Amino acid sequence: MRDARAALTPRSAYARRVTSVPASRTARLTPTVLLCLALVYVLWGSTYFGIKVAIGSLPPMGMLSLRFLAAGALLYAFLRWRGAPRPTAREWRASALVGLLLLGGGTGLVTLAERDASSSVAAMVIAVSPLFASLFARLWGERTSGREWVGIGIGLVGIVLLNVGELRATPLAAGLLILAPLCWTFGSQWSRRLPLPAGLMGSAAEMLTGAVLLGGMSLVMGERWGTPTPASLWALAYLAVFGSLVAYSAYMYLVAHTRPALATSYAYVNPVVAVLLGVGLGGESLTGLGWLALAVILAGVVLVVWPRGGAVGPEA
Template sequence: MDGSRINSKQGCTFAVYQNYMKPIPSKVLIILAFIAIYIIWGSTYLLNKIAVTELPAFFLASVRFFFSSILLFGLAKITGAKIGISKRQLLNSLIVGFLFMVSGNGIFVWALKYLDSGFAALLASTHPLFVLIMMRLIDKKKMKTKSIIGVALGIIGMYLLVSQKEFVTDDDTLIGILMIFVCIIGWSYAGVFVAKADLPKSPLVSTGYQMAIASVLLAIISFALGEEWTSPLIWSSDVKWSMILLIIFGSIVAFTAFNYLLKEVSTEKVATSSYVNPIVALILGWYVLDEQLTTQSIIAAVILLAGVYFITSRKK
């Protein structure tokens, strides 16, 4: 075989390799990212509910984000992303990590000790409503007619949801509901903040720093509250699998997709995950954990999601 044929064959092989290694188009990445935050995040309510029945909430969240951050930095290194970070980016990562993962996740998981996962997911579906209010307060954006209708429907849906005696049974339940709304407010502000904040360009690096910082903060809170830390070796198989899925899919895949979307599309479009997450959570909670699915909850869900539709579909 002569040299020209060898070079020709090598060129074809390299061309095929280049074809496979071409970067995925941004539109495809955006679609995949939306699928991740729609479906995967909808299932995390169930996974967190399973894990928090055995593990303390802040310990659970700290361990989850610790291992997630290690894996994220490893993936960033493999893909050649720049790991370095400026002081401004570190400060912004601290703010976002606290709002998203300490307040938005750690406290939320703690509240799941007292609430059904599907019920909590429906409360979380009010997220776009709070995003809209934040944007009104921060960016001074005037509310359109559709937005006002959406807010009204959201308030009605929330009332129908939290007024059910089947769910609001004692003071602990009321505290759980209150804490979830605190989480939603913090999460909503963080979403608006991230869209403009100076953060590492790589979603892997950005999410990795946020989770690493959150892990430390959650560990401090856990020790301060006197939570018991246990070895994964003694966890039940259900909790182990829940933690693995939360780390790989809930943290790495979905949260990286979330950070990516906040930089690529509007905050309001990212908030549309609130359409799908509660439905996925309600079905899984009912099917796997035999959680209650009342007629009033279904009506509240329809009204809440209708409100979310009006908020997120309004013209700019």
């Protein structure tokens, strides 16, 4: 990820308010875009399992606060050492809004839901994110192509197949899992219109402000800290480095440089990774219908990701 730093920094869509589709979002599937997609697909798919392990002995909101504080502080210190300017007061306020929606409302609600729902089910429900992203994008005048809608529909069919007889969660957990992608996708789309710090400094500021907000939520909820298990501590370290420092920065690059359906296509691949981890590490089993569902999900991803004529731009 560090090798791609130079490609991630220039031409950020964060430092300016836009009123039309940015020119950078018409770029082709460059090696940097493909790398960011791979990182988000695999790493975020594994974080659902990591969250489940971490909250086994750590309070949900407090764990997330530590996760993003550690990742944000490391990234901020590295960028300042490389000469990046400090965010202005206006940029800190914008970062706090994005941190509240993405990290508090998105990741936070998923983490709370995983107290009463399995990690694979959480990842499956979050697969509606591309649909929400396309709907929110229309609020700012962007369009989703017919093929993207077909891909989204096929992906959702795969999610339905995957959930047949498998969706087991309390009503509260189910509600949180539906609200989480609404917060995440709205925050993602809005972030491209906010005056955020340029490049990866935007990710660092969002994680730092999000960590403060999550810490406040932990205090308000009266979370109690016990003695964490080694497994929870290792999971927390993995979430901070790979789930936040690497994957979150890659995702924000995709938000700024690709169309909404492509940036959120991770939501279809994450359930695949989550299920495979559950089968391989959690002792879960998958029926023939489940494997069929995974194939259908991947077919939907191909339709969403595959560009028309090699371009990765929104349809006019």
